[in-house]
Amino acid sequence: MSHAFRAASLLATLFASFFAQAQCDRWQQRVKYDMDVALNASTHRFTGIATLAYTNNSPDTLREVFFHLYFNAFRPGSEMDVRSRTIADPDARVTDRIAALEPHEVGELRVERMAQGGKAVQLEHLGTVLRATLAQPLLPGRSTTLAYAFAGQVPVQIRRSGRDNAEGVAYSMSQWYPKLAEYDHRGWHAIPYVGREFHGVWGDFDVRLTLDSAYTVAATGVLQNPEQVGHGYPSKKAVKRPAGNTLTWRFSAKDVHDFAWAADKDYKHVVRPMADGPELHFFYKDTPELEAVWRQLPEYMEKNFRFMNEHFGRYPWPQYSFVQGGDGGMEYPMLTLITGNRRLGSLVGVSVHESVHSWYYGVLASNEGRFAWMDEGMTEYASSKVMQHLFGGDGDPHASSIDGYLGLAESGKHEPASMHADHFNTNAAYGATAYSFGEMLIHQLGSVVGEKDLAQGLRRYYAACKFKHPEPIDLERAFEKQSGLELDWYFDEWVSSTRTLDYAIAEVMQVGDSIRITLQRKGEMLMPVDVMLVGRDGGQLLFHVPLSLARGAKRPDRDRAPFTQLPSWQWTDPRYTFSVKGDITSLAGVTIDPFTRTAERDRDNDAVIFPEGVRGVARP
Ligand SMILES: [Zn+2]
The missing domain is CATH 2.60.40 (Immunoglobulin-like)
Known part of the structure; x- marks a missing residue:
């Protein structure tokens, strides 16, 4: 190697690392939740005591903060209820079901009192949003601690979270706690919940859940006290449960932006360690019908994680759980809730899609409301590749995304992908935009930059933006650096317009x-x-x-x-x-x-x- 060449390659390395840092480098807030929660399984009511350490990395002084109180969406007259009853094509799972809820079936979440450094914080409940006016302003670069008590009622399962879902799973607990809204360079995202997308603050969770000891609990994070719990969790020591009818489960999760859990008395819990990946956990109702299908899932999911690690970047957490619950499939950090009564292909399909969200949502935490296509579309893109890897076939795995997008373009319902997810006029347009258009946009980029730079650009994007909130510009820059091309025309016009290609x-x-x-x-x-x-x-x-x-x-x-x-x-x-x-x-x-x-x-x-x-x- 010549001296000049060494100098040039050193310079190239310097430039590469400079550019890697110059991307996705916006400031972001940080949280640390410590929560003690008790659920009464006969009344479906729960209480919590929380300590939230909040670090303001923004250049702004914050005088108020906002929390999401999602369970309040499941009450007659909520924004979600009215939206569902007035949109042209309501989600069949919701329709007018919220309007018909009885008082003992509704959801409820209230923060009862909050203190900052011993001084009371003024609270204003606004449906699914809580405004908290701080006792002392939070200056740039400073942290503060909020201590608060909350109480709520788990709604009958309508959409995603709730109790007693259609398959009889007792508790699907997603978006269940007062969740601090994200504040970023676009300001506060205290978006009222209408049943669609999420955005959260990066941080750590330490959560203690106390409930009837007959329930098996699955959760985001890693169980910290398996020797007191049992229920199928691997434990180095012999399991010795404390006396009493309740059990406290302690979960800890690092570098995540949400915390979900589920509980049922009839869960079968299967653990599959991976030598070169996370420990995979499976929770499903212990019936012969489900067993016949679910027992085949671990092998497929091991191949799925291995493929994703190799082609899209390494899964960074120690554990991932596939949990029967919810109302279809929904992604959460380190965990998914999926309905389980499916044929094998469908069970593998939903499990692949939701676990691939660990990359496009879990690690690359784009604001799903603002950039739904980055969340669902990129997940669909990678999932299509995984499914072909699992089931074979030599056709184009992304062909249906083009068909789906063109169907939308022809339908007259097409709206720009830059629209906020909550504001599409129809669910159909939102769905085709987030999923089909999003996958098509990535797939089609291969014709612009070349297939090899498409694959490498996706890994570059992952490396540059992991544990951040990437935006379209970050994806564009990753591909510009990878290909050496100027690509603003591609991302700007495809994402912000409904123009078509011919x-x-x-x-x-x-x-x-x-x-x-x-x-x-x-x-x-x-x-x-x-x-x-x-x-x-x-x-x-x-x-x-x-x-x-x-x-x-x-x-x-x-x-x-x-x-x-x-x-x-x-x-x-x-x-x-x-x-x-x-x-x-x-x-x-x-x-x-x-x-x-x-x-x-x-x-x-x-x-x-x-x-x-x-x-x-x-x-x-
Ligand atoms: Zn998805």
Whole structure:
């Protein structure tokens, strides 16, 4: 290695680490919860005593803080109730069920009193939000401790959390405690709950749960007192339960942004240690029907975690739990609640999706309300790869995301993905945007930067933004650094508009000794274009037309197949022409986007097939 080369590579290393730090480097708040909670399983009421250490890393002085009180959504007349009864296409799990709840079935969460350094904090309950006016302002860079008591009632399960779900699971306890709202560079996120997305403050939880000892408890974090608990938790010492009818479970979770738990008397608890990954836990109702399916789950999930670790970044926590509960599937840190009465494919599918959220939500904690597509779409993208790894098949695992997005684009209900999740006019548009559009956007990026830089860019994004709240700009910058391209046009226009993509082959003609090909941009959306020429002998020639705005092109050795790079398409031009030496009679066809990676709205104008002997094709 020459001296000059060493200096250059040292400089490159310095720049790489400089850029890695210059991304996702916004300040973020920090919390430390210490909670003692007692649940009365006959009244479904609970009380808690909490100490919350809150560090203000913002440059601002805070005079008030906000908490979420999600259980208050499950009361007639709540914002969630009214939203569900007035939206055009309500979630079938909710409809008017909240309006019909009796007083003993409703949810309730109240903070009874709060003190800051011995002085009373003024509280104002605003439905699912609590405003707490601090006794002393919290200065930038300082911490404070809030001590408070809370009490609530677990609602009958309507959506995600609650008691007695459709499969008879006693307690699905998500979004159940007074949860401090996040304050970031966009200000407070004290969003009233309408049943959709979450955002939380990074921190540590130490939670002690006391309830009837007949219940088995699953929770975020790691159980700290297995020798007093038993219930299937591995313990180094012999299990010795304290006397009495109740049991206290102590869970500790580090570097998470929420805490969920579930409890049932009939849980079977299976533990599967992984040599090269987290300890996997499974909790499900102990019935022969469930056993027949669930006993197959651990092996699939071990493969799932191994694949994700290898391709998307390492899962950072020591444990993960798959828990029967809730009303479908929902992700929480180190744990998911999923309905369990499913066939194997469906059980594996939901388990993959929710556990993959550990990467896109758990570690990369984007504000799900503001950027739902980063949360669900990226989870779908990785899940599709995992499912193909688990079940095989050589088709494109992301094809359905393009179909789903195009269905939305055609439906007339399309709204920009930059819309806050709570504010989409229809549940259908929110769903297709967060899941299908989001997956499509990542998949399609492969056609811009190349497949290898897409995969590496995702790992780069993970490394740069783990344990942060990444935003679209952070994803964009990760891919810009990985590919060397300018990508603002891609993220800006796809995320903030409802424009659609349509490139066409306008003309293929013999001119002298060359075949002249003219492409046309018919849609408003801009993209680079891949063009494949297929000869009558079956030979293929792949060309790439870069978009001028990208200031470069994907590298020929970093995509699915080698290609010849053509001069850039100046973005203001509606047409683009290039020539290839050869005779048109040797050509069988020309195709745009031959790997169908882009969300082309009209595929009919993407291909020209030549009947034998034809000298040229022109389209109006
Ligand atoms: Zn999801």
